Amino acid sequence: MHERTSLGELDLSILHALQIAPLAPWQAIADVLRVDHTTVARRWARMEQAGLSWLVGYYPRRDRLCRAAVSVRCRAxxxxxxxxxxxxxxxxxxxxxxxxxxxxxxxxxxxxLEQLAGYVNGRLARLPGVRDVRTTVITRRFEDGRRWRLDALTREQAARLTALHPDPVGDGAPFGPEEWSMLAVLGPRPRCSANELAERTGTSAATARRRRRRMMRDGTLQVRCEVAGPAAGWPVQVSFTAGCPAEHLARAAAAICALPSTRSCEATTGSSNVHVVSWVRDVADVPLLELTLSACAPGFVVTERSVVLAPVKRFGRLLDRAGRRVAYVPMNVWTNRPELGRFPHAPTPVAN
Known part of the structure; x- marks a missing residue:
């Protein structure tokens, strides 16, 4: 039996603020929420330590990876x-x-695709106990969870925080050794101090601070705030696959992404060419959500639905069965490319 922890209203407001402006100073967030900055910092530290929420730093060109939805059947x-x-x-x-x-x-x-095939066929399919592996390539990502919000702030508060976190002027230029060194530190801890970042990357605090700002501005570093769904009042994650005529795909995606429950929406290969992940408050909400999705565009037909019984990993973070973060696995497939079909033993997760 796992302890269920609920987040309070102020906690949810702080997390919503960090979803909008993840690197904003505590004082700036406190000013918007009209509380003391020490309260904001203390509550964030408590939530992070408990694994109820965490920040993710990542290289946005991961969105241009060859990505796939993979289903695995195995012995119970x-x-x-x-x-x-x-x-x-x-x-x-x-x-x-x-x-x-x-x-x-x-x-x-x-x-x-070559590396994808090597991983799926050279590792997953060969694991003892695996009976079947099915792969569907993701052709376009309409939404990936970055813009999902807790809806704990007013419009005015959200607007003030948005001004603190402008959109990048670049689209994620290729990394060099300096950027990889920065990401190794900022991946698990995007808000670490400039002094810690400098010490761990072998540079000065001023240089580390300047590089982090440049990477955020250029779009070579993105940061998002994640939360344990059950603690935030969203305990049920449900996935839908659907078929949609190509001429109505953009319309369907726009309607799906506008739903507050939508975490991700992707176009895929195969006859069921749309995949949607949603968070809802109760399993009883699933049929109504399916009806809503079915009406999003002409010819849109839900073909399969499944509920997550237990989350194990989300966006590089290992989770316990209550959805709380317990460890971190670096999401780096660019500098870790062994010969296809000869994947090394799984890396040991590191706590963050």
Missing amino acids: ADTWRLAAEIAADTHANSVDVVDGDADLALRVGAVD
Whole structure:
């Protein structure tokens, strides 16, 4: 039995603020919320330490990776062992234990189709206990969770925070050794001090501060705030696959992304060419949400739905069964490219 922790109204407001402006100074957030900055910092430290919320720093060109939705069928006795083993892989961005036809639902990233095939066929399909692996390539991402909001702030508060976190002027230029060094530190701890960043990257505090600002401005570093869904009042994660005529795909995606429950929306290969992940407050909300999705565009037909029984990994973070962050696996497939079909043993997760 896992302890269920709920977040208070002020906690949710702080997290919503960090979803909008993840690197904003505590004083700036406190001014918007009209509380003391020490209260904001203290509450964030408590939530982060408890694994109820966390920040993710990442290289945005991961959006241009060859990405795929992978479903794994296995023996029931092997489900949890396989989930833990796969979750430790760099290429597995997310891992969930699900109901329905599959036992595990994965999101996998690779630099190209060749590496994707090597990982799926050279590692996943060969794991003891795996009975079947199905892969669907993601062709376009309409929404990926970055803009999902807790809706705990007023419009005025949200606007003030948005001004503190302007959109990047670049689109994620290629990294060099300096940027990789920065990301190794900022991936698990984007808000670390300039002194710590400098010490761990072998440079001065002024240089570290300047590089972090430049990477954010150029779009080579993005930061997002994640939260344990059950603690925030969104305990149920549900996935839908659907078929949609190509001429109505953009219309359907716009309608789906406008729904407050939508975490991600992707176009995929196959006859079921749309995949949607939503967070809802109760399993009883799933049928109504399916009806809403079915009305989003002409010819849109939901073909399958599944509920996450337990989250195992989300966006590089290992989770406990209550959705709380417990460890970090670096999401770097660019500098970790072994010969295809000869993947190394899964890396040991590091706590953050």
